[in-house]
Amino acid sequence: MNVNAVLVAITLALLTCGPRCIYSDDQRLLVNMTLVRNASALGAFCLDGSLPAYHLHRGFGGGARNWLLQFEGGGWCNSTKSCLDRANTRRGSTRYMSKWEVFSGILSNNASLNPDFYNWNRVKLRYCDGASFAGDAVYKNGTSLLYFRGQKIWEAIILDLLPKGLGQARKALLSGSSAGGLSSFLHCNNFTKYLPSTASVKCLSDAGFFLDERDISSNHTMRSFVKDVVSLHGVEKNLDENCTASYLNFPELCFFPQYAMKFITPPFFILNSAYDVYQFHHILVPPSADPQGHWNRCKLNPAACNPQQLNALQEFRRGMIVAVGLSYKYSRRGGFFINSCFAHGQSESQDTWFAADSPRVHNRTIAEAVGDWYFNRRATKEIDCPYPCVTTCHNLIP
Ligand SMILES: *[C@@H]1O[C@H](CO)[C@@H](O)[C@H](O)[C@H]1NC(C)=O
Numbered sequence: 001m002n003v004n005a006v007l008v009a010i011t012l013a014l015l016t017c018g019p020r021c022i023y024s025d026d027q028r029l030l031v032n033m034t035l036v037r038n039a040s041a042l043g044a045f046c047l048d049g050s051l052p053a054y055h056l057h058r059g060f061g062g063g064a065r066n067w068l069l070q071f072e073g074g075g076w077c078n079s080t081k082s083c084l085d086r087a088n089t090r091r092g093s094t095r096y097m098s099k100w101e102v103f104s105g106i107l108s109n110n111a112s113l114n115p116d117f118y119n120w121n122r123v124k125l126r127y128c129d130g131a132s133f134a135g136d137a138v139y140k141n142g143t144s145l146l147y148f149r150g151q152k153i154w155e156a157i158i159l160d161l162l163p164k165g166l167g168q169a170r171k172a173l174l175s176g177s178s179a180g181g182l183s184s185f186l187h188c189n190n191f192t193k194y195l196p197s198t199a200s201v202k203c204l205s206d207a208g209f210f211l212d213e214r215d216i217s218s219n220h221t222m223r224s225f226v227k228d229v230v231s232l233h234g235v236e237k238n239l240d241e242n243c244t245a246s247y248l249n250f251p252e253l254c255f256f257p258q259y260a261m262k263f264i265t266p267p268f269f270i271l272n273s274a275y276d277v278y279q280f281h282h283i284l285v286p287p288s289a290d291p292q293g294h295w296n297r298c299k300l301n302p303a304a305c306n307p308q309q310l311n312a313l314q315e316f317r318r319g320m321i322v323a324v325g326l327s328y329k330y331s332r333r334g335g336f337f338i339n340s341c342f343a344h345g346q347s348e349s350q351d352t353w354f355a356a357d358s359p360r361v362h363n364r365t366i367a368e369a370v371g372d373w374y375f376n377r378r379a380t381k382e383i384d385c386p387y388p389c390v391t392t393c394h395n396l397i398p
């Protein structure tokens, strides 16, 4: 959008949706960034030392006292080198981020695009720490300085939002996608403690159910990656203490949702594809496990997978179903929606969240399934049939 378009849109905004948002030419809702000025008092900084930020679009009508918080995703950094690189990008610094974010899917303010949450206060928490909002450390060596302060960023944003109405919330949903979906697991218990005891508080993870599975060469690639992230960022002390107490010699396992779940008290919803493409490409078949590139065609197009490759994918799906099932032994009020689309993140894109042709399981869209669960309209424990049976998928392969 050029400068003139912004000015026109801002003028429009004052007429249509208040000072914090505008509509772009194609009717997309754009929401202004708020820097958390008080964050420095808490030592809450992005990797590069910049202030953390969020985008808030106010609720209205019946939703005026309800709050949806959505953690942004974007992978992790696992070494000083990769974190220094990240510090100079939008993933590690608010300096490089877009100051206006598109609010679509679960963040949309349009009832016909987001039937249950459109009139809530909706907040997007920007991700700039590299460890799912869970680290607390600093790296310094004379020439380089890195802030691993995700946990502090989480606290600073909550403290900033409480006086803006979050502190009087009636209903709340802590949500997030990808690395942000993982944050939702890690902060779900802590979130409830800030809210009135009378509030209905639930949590949702979209594409955040990262599995502790071996890769196709039988290596624990993901587990050792997670171990590096946890130790570099000082995450361990922020993991659930009852969880780390029960995995004494492997506290980093509590970064994996499948182990953390049974310690989470609020009702939890897991939205994930059984063939999540991030997990397919980085957990099941990381480049290190396929140096010859035998999987390259299959990674780009599931129809090009040979029978052994399909087998490995079906095994992975079975592993996810077992892990989800075990997680819900402890949570009767939880829900899940495990579909079979080759995708990663389905709540923030309108096409996958709620549209005429969006993915369905038993004829329910993701928006309907999540809404039915949140408002206790209907139990929601959906598992899609295995690939290639599905016809409603948008296979979104990067
Ligand atoms: C955007 O947000 C900043 C800081 O929160 C504020 O100063 C500015 O007026 C806002 N701009 C618009 C157009 O809403």
Ligand SMILES: *[C@@H]1O[C@H](CO)[C@@H](O)[C@H](O)[C@H]1NC(C)=O
Pocket (backbone or CB within 6 Å): 078, 079, 081, 082, 225
């Ligand atoms: C972990 O860090 C190393 C060293 O910077 C890097 O080579 C590797 O790609 C990283 N792994 C991932 C999965 O990002």
Ligand SMILES: *[C@@H]1O[C@H](CO)[C@@H](O)[C@H](O)[C@H]1NC(C)=O
Pocket (backbone or CB within 6 Å): 027, 110, 111, 112, 113
């Ligand atoms: C809401 O979305 C519907 C369906 O896309 C569209 O027809 C309508 O114009 C939108 N309303 C607003 C206020 O943007």
Ligand SMILES: *[C@@H]1O[C@H](CO)[C@@H](O)[C@H](O)[C@H]1NC(C)=O
Pocket (backbone or CB within 6 Å): 080, 081, 084, 141, 142, 143, 144
């Ligand atoms: C500090 O760390 C960075 C990244 O690891 C490295 O490039 C730099 O040479 C180090 N500086 C010193 C003084 O060790």
Ligand SMILES: *[C@@H]1O[C@H](CO)[C@@H](O)[C@H](O)[C@H]1NC(C)=O
Pocket (backbone or CB within 6 Å): 038, 159, 160
């Ligand atoms: C920022 O911190 C100061 C001092 O702790 C406090 O008085 C002020 O209310 C805070 N502002 C916000 C927006 O939280």
Ligand SMILES: *[C@@H]1O[C@H](CO)[C@@H](O)[C@H](O)[C@H]1NC(C)=O
Pocket (backbone or CB within 6 Å): 151, 155, 190, 193, 194, 238
């Ligand atoms: C949430 O977690 C942080 C970090 O562990 C802690 O300092 C804070 O007191 C917790 N908040 C509440 C309300 O328990």
Ligand SMILES: *[C@@H]1O[C@H](CO)[C@@H](O)[C@H](O)[C@H]1NC(C)=O
Pocket (backbone or CB within 6 Å): 217, 218, 219, 288, 289
């Ligand atoms: C994976 O495991 C094999 C043995 O199964 C080992 O030779 C190889 O070094 C491992 N690769 C990585 C990247 O850890």
Ligand SMILES: *[C@@H]1O[C@H](CO)[C@@H](O)[C@H](O)[C@H]1NC(C)=O
Pocket (backbone or CB within 6 Å): 189, 240, 241, 242, 263
């Ligand atoms: C750990 O478990 C005990 C006993 O069930 C509980 O009182 C405590 O709040 C739990 N701690 C955390 C951090 O969840």
Ligand SMILES: *[C@@H]1O[C@H](CO)[C@@H](O)[C@H](O)[C@H]1NC(C)=O
Pocket (backbone or CB within 6 Å): 363
């Ligand atoms: C699926 O749901 C739509 C409404 O969302 C309805 O119009 C349609 O008839 C349903 N199809 C079946 C096969 O139940």
